[in-house]
Amino acid sequence: MTRFTATRRLALVPAVAAMMLTGCAAAGPADAPATEAPTTPPASSHGTHAGAAELGEPQTSILSISTDGKATVLDLLTEEETAVGSAHAPSAIASDGRYGFLTTADGVDIVDGGAWSWDHGDHFHFYRGEPAVAGSVPGEGPVVVATPPLSTRGATGLFFSDGVAVAIDMAALDDGELTEWFRIDTGAESGVVAPAGNYAIVAAAGTATVYDDTGEETGETVDCADPSGAITTRVGTVIGCADGALLATTDAGPVELERIPYPDDAPRAAAFSGREGRPTVAALSGENAFWLLDTRARSWSRTEVDASLTGVVAADDNDGNVVAIDAEGRVRVFGADGSDRGSTEPIADEDSTLVVDTQRAYVSVPSAGTVYEIDYADNARIARELVPEAGLAVSTVVGR
Template structure:
């Protein structure tokens, strides 16, 4: 399936720290009279930063930002009361950025942090990002900012692209069934602008940006069952819908945008300004639980997801293949490094970080139980994040942040004590 079209003007604009001015809601379900989509295979052009469909003019620069010679990595933490702090990983300085409503979960695209309080999301700009130009990178540092709130009801699912200065960011509120597409370029200028806000029946849905379009889930009997392609005005594209039973989980890789389905995954790519979608089914005869939570190093084609608690799914979006890796102990999270050594990381249910060979499934190394107390309490959610060189893990109950050298026998390279519980966290600048 191939689509093309032009970008639409932003639907609304606000100044920093103001609530967004909402465009008039429309009912998406009533608009969608689309025919079934015939899925086709595609190679997926990868000569530019993938999955955004945006031109590379400006190389990710914005007014007021300084270009650096190395990535300005930082850890952004949110404590149970909503205090937001930033730890600079280069000089180890710490600064409090502000406060958000007490949040239950957070996500990030490597620059912005989206904190979900159940009644809307708070958007935090860390002021640090990397522009992937395929054969080289550009690194930027600007002043961090609390950008404000995007209102909504119920748990919010956030989907981002590989660019922090172009394209869009998708937010879906499960309680109200509101599908919101934010203008990422406007966020880079300190504004929250909604390209569209549409209503569907409430469900655990997604708005997944891809080029100048967005994929929006549609429910049947309260469960996401299909995906439709909309333009930036929120208008459905004729014939552009794909079945995706029990759609759950999304991630952007170097190749395109992934949405998990009961029978595998949908992969959406942008080729010559148009969207193409194909299905990547699970291997025939598999009985392993499906993937619902994808994670991997930014800018790489392979992502990982737990397959139940004793295996890991690897999805290679370049080769369009799944690989199942058995694990000899219960795990709660997994992420793919996709480096030459094919490292895969997992967080064990006992609080250890495991380094696994992605080709054989062999356990290469492991840490001591770093977050056993956190996993056994409700102090917060330990989250394992990895970049090219290191992995990071928050320990809410233990009140520390760990930096782990996964290539050096899972060595703990640094430990950062925190003044309060780092209940939620994200790595930015990558």
């Protein structure tokens, strides 16, 4: 590994650490480690929001958007559906577990799903507020979205195909204001904007540069050939490069970039996916293999399977489950070693998305207007078929 350090201006941190570590009783998932804090420093509010209620368990819901932009939230406990409002017609969705970031013909529409969690390191706080359409970010062409670990801090990065890099202020969005840390024309055809604490890293045109929340560069620029894919983990932020990954970490200090090279010349990762708040993420590697990147160990492992895969997510649970979709539309569950742990009948289509939570996977199938809830630890058993009344173009899971 090669280490780089990007210097930055000092941030004002409230002297409330002792208060933050007391009076917190909400427990997190059983397999959540207590060895690392979230990559964005917590605040004394623990993720509270005016008008939101703190509850004792996750407020998990399906946020779905119809082909004509109607947004609804379907409560997974009661199966009651609530209309949220109207957005533009979406072609894709990304999420941080609270907001849905919709790719549209005019840029990105943001929908607040009204439920979120606050990762406090060794436990979680869970909130429910009012879902709403939060606003639109103008942009041209398809967009790559990278979200921070906490929905009320840091920035969400948007990289549009015309080369414009944007960082959205998440603390302001939580307050009902849609503002940008920066908007930079990189001139590149592809890239990513990756959040890292109070900073954001723009990777484009063969380099990666750290910016602060005013859009100023804060340190040296490092090499990152053909940047593609970014994701935040419990350890730090991953940025995919042609020769491996950059791992960005910060703990109220300089942003440190570590290079994690591939162990061999197998097909690289172009996008990463994993259960939120976990250290290990997955990526496709060619047609019938997947990479697992363990950001805690700073190591890659590649596994070949007897299937052609179109999507893969690391559940990173105690059993090391990896959930995938194959070319026939089946949801497959593998061990980290490629062992077959179950599959569904063909249910997914080419527009399906896959989200993995603590105990369930959710597969959105627009052609069927259905979201399948799958118990991936029980031989990929289909637990429920959820059908949003307004129709389904894209969906995600909020409250996780």
